[in-house]
Amino acid sequence: MPLSDHTTDQCRECLATIRWAITVHGRRQALDAEPDAKGNLAAYVDGTGTLRVRVLTAERDRLEGAEWQAMPHAATCTRPPVRRTARPGRRAVVRRGAWTRWPR
């Protein structure tokens, strides 16, 4: 199954080679560039050359047709993007009087 290289990209975080696929929900998802038997995704190139991906479910847990087993890159990325959901209650740590001067 030929996996063309023109669909590869580079992860901005860990610089690994990835492929962008479109999920069944129409969203972009980064996959590891090479098939991975441990992946939970089935990827295939549709008639327009778009890489599509679906999650292997209990009902459809086997690869079908030209699908190859893919690993979501988020699972293997060595530098996950920093989540921007910083806790709003988080405030700068202000040390006040961590130690007090002993009276002389």
Ligand SMILES: [Zn+2]
């Ligand atoms: Zn990465």
